[in-house]
Amino acid sequence: MTSLALTVRETLRYRGAIGQWSWVLHRLTGVGVVLFLALHVIDTSWAVFYPGLYVKAIAAYQSPLFTIGEFGLVFAVVYHAFNGIRIAIFDWKPELWRHQAQAAVAVLVLTLLVLAPVFLGMLSHVLDFYFTEAAIAGDKMLDVVVFSILEQLPFIAGFVGVLAAAIVLAAVYSLISGAGNGAAKAPQASPVERFWWSFMRVSGIAIVPLVFGHLALMHVVQGVFDITAAQAVAGTMASNGTIGVVPSAVEFVYHRWSYAAGGVFFWRVYDLFLLVLVTLHGFNGLRYVLTDYTSFSPFARRTAVALCTVMAAILLAVGAAALFVPLEKDIIDEAMAATAEIYELRGEELPAELEAFLSEDL
Numbered sequence: 001m002t003s004l005a006l007t008v009r010e011t012l013r014y015r016g017a018i019g020q021w022s023w024v025l026h027r028l029t030g031v032g033v034v035l036f037l038a039l040h041v042i043d044t045s046w047a048v049f050y051p052g053l054y055v056k057a058i059a060a061y062q063s064p065l066f067t068i069g070e071f072g073l074v075f076a077v078v079y080h081a082f083n084g085i086r087i088a089i090f091d092w093k094p095e096l097w098r099h100q101a102q103a104a105v106a107v108l109v110l111t112l113l114v115l116a117p118v119f120l121g122m123l124s125h126v127l128d129f130y131f132t133e134a135a136i137a138g139d140k141m142l143d144v145v146v147f148s149i150l151e152q153l154p155f156i157a158g159f160v161g162v163l164a165a166a167i168v169l170a171a172v173y174s175l176i177s178g179a180g181n182g183a184a185k186a187p188q189a190s191p192v193e194r195f196w197w198s199f200m201r202v203s204g205i206a207i208v209p210l211v212f213g214h215l216a217l218m219h220v221v222q223g224v225f226d227i228t229a230a231q232a233v234a235g236t237m238a239s240n241g242t243i244g245v246v247p248s249a250v251e252f253v254y255h256r257w258s259y260a261a262g263g264v265f266f267w268r269v270y271d272l273f274l275l276v277l278v279t280l281h282g283f284n285g286l287r288y289v290l291t292d293y294t295s296f297s298p299f300a301r302r303t304a305v306a307l308c309t310v311m312a313a314i315l316l317a318v319g320a321a322a323l324f325v326p327l328e329k330d331i332i333d334e335a336m337a338a339t340a341e342i343y344e345l346r347g348e349e350l351p352a353e354l355e356a357f358l359s360e361d362l
């Protein structure tokens with residue numbers, strides 16, 4: 001903790017040269033995106049394993065608070081990507097380091113130039129939703145969000161479990177290795193660390209088209225609000241609301257993961273590459289950050305490493321499981337029931353076809 005306080009104090013006191021600030025921003029944006037990723041992969045798997053919860057999670061994401069967060073997320077990804085490319089290029093051609101101040105400014109300018117049209121595109125989806133589509137009335141909004149979040153609370157217990165597992169793993173490692181609380185080995189020196197150092201650069205560059213493609217599709221082409229709208233599902237030949245009686249977020253994912261071109265489930269393969277690269281890159285990055293701030297205690301440091309390892313392993317397992325299980329159409333029936341609950345919370349009448357569908361089901 002002392003080293004975290006030291007970083008904050010020194011960063012402010014130093015009145016950072018641009019290099020210092022870009023380092024801080026790179027770190028903050030990387031950690032922010034990795035935390036989002038942890039929620040996102042778990043949530044997305046609900047589309048297959050707990051369809052009702054997925055509908056509720058997306059209802060929460062379509063509220064104003066999360067909308068602001070989404071703009072922050074897109075800024076974080078774009079800035080981190082451009083700055084990461086700068087780091088990779090400079091490490092590859094060290095003679096360029098004398099231009100690093102100009103390059104750091106160029107990264108900021110480029111980020112803002114790219115974000116201007118992207119934010120306009122996102123804003124038009126947001127305004128469409130709040131002013132012309134079936135937006136949730138202001139006084140009901142909080143009810144919907146609180147309800148959606150409460151339903152998901154049991155999963156918080158999962159995160160506490162992960163932390164406990166990390167502490168146990170760190171303790172077992174200390175016992176087996178006999179390392180006790182003595183000095184930890186300097187991680188930078190080993191071939192394994194050299195591998196990770198190169199991996200961060202290579203994976204970072206490989207992630208750029210994947211993440212940018214994913215975000216363009218989910219924000220500009222389709223938009224978070226269109227996930228529940230009756231329209232063509234981006235990147236497929238299908239339309240939402242053709243299997244269920246009303247469109248739903250679950251059907252959106254169903255169509256995307258069922259889409260096959262030339263016998264290949266294109267979006268499943270795409271998401272698998274995205275999942276593996278982003279999880280390994282993000283959690284190894286988080287390990288760098290957490291071990292920097294736990295240097296005061298080898299045990300805390302081991303716990304941090306175990307935490308990153310366990311979280312990455314869980315996300316890879318859950319994310320891949322969601323991608324590999326065969327999709328059954330009954331997940332869409334479950335989504336219909338949850339959609340009806342959201343309508344009721346909003347204090348709106350159920351569409352006639354949804355009411356008829358639910359009464360048939362009884």
Ligand code: HEM
Pocket residue numbers: 033037040041044045070073077211214215218224227252253256267271272274275276278318319320322323
């Ligand atoms: C708020 C912005 C985002 C939205 C609305 C969104 C939406 C979605 C949706 C609907 C899926 C389901 C599959 C599909 O349709 O392809 C998905 C999957 C996925 N997304 Fe995102 N996404 C967002 C941002 C991100 C970011 C920034 C990352 C990477 C850091 C990311 C990584 C992934 C991964 C790895 C999967 C596959 C999950 C699995 O294997 O179960 N997403 N996303």
Ligand code: HEM
Pocket residue numbers: 026027029030031033034037077080081082083084085087088197200201203204205207208211278279281282283284285286288289
């Ligand atoms: C979009 C393309 C991306 C590029 C080009 C990129 C590039 C980089 C580079 C070059 C580093 C420095 C590694 C080092 O110091 O050895 C880094 C660190 C990091 N990245 Fe990324 N990255 C990208 C996406 C992501 C994503 C999607 C996440 C989150 C899931 C992420 C999370 C992190 C974290 C947490 C760090 C550690 C930051 C630190 O040590 O201060 N990155 N990235």
